[in-house]
Amino acid sequence: YITKIKFLGFGFYIEKSDNVRVTVHKKTKEKMKKRIREITKRNRPISSIQLSYELELFIRGWVNYYKIADMKKFLKETDEWSRRRIRMIYWKRWKRIRTRYRNLQKLGINKPKAWEWANTRKSYWRISISNSFILTRALTNDRLKSWGFISALDYYNSINL
Structure with missing residues (x-):
């Protein structure tokens, strides 16, 4: 019964040791992904700096609100x-x-x-998926971080020390 409850965006689950733990509710996770999808639409006419700023504001706010929940995997x-x-x-x-x-x-x-990669005919999403190493080699996680795109998990870990 407790696993069905949604309270202020939080959900609950029971551990093997019968402890009740707090997590982010499924619908809240879907809303987060929807908002990130809106911020990172391909056709938004904003600069990369503005994009990183908007994404950072959203991620910091969201993680700060839900920081008491267990959500590392998510x-x-x-x-x-x-x-x-x-x-x-x-x-x-x-x-x-x-x-x-x-x-x-x-x-x-x-x-x-x-030259080989620049001439590819694959779609934008196909190029960016993890199996395609074109952009993961060129735009590494460290490079994205240096351009201002923060990692939600790194931020979560930094405030939950």
Whole structure:
């Protein structure tokens, strides 16, 4: 019965040792993903700086509100998914083959590979998924972090020490 309750966005579950623990409710998680999807839409005409700022504000606020909940696994999955969306945005903004080629080279990819990857016909989402190493090699997690895109899990861990 306690597992069915939703209170202020929190849900509850029972551990093996019969302890009741707090988590984020399923519907709340869906709302978070929906909001991140809105912020990281491919066709939003905002700068990368504005995008990172909006995403950071949302993530910090959300994590601070739900910080008492057990949500490490969810935040890890959400981080991976949101980084794929960010990579997809960059790939779409680079539109032309020449631009992709130049930017891939600036990010440290050698010329033949940059030319091969810039000429791919795969869709934006297909390029950004974890199986496709084109953007995960060029736009690494550390690089995204240095550009201001924070990790929800890292932020959660930093405030829950």
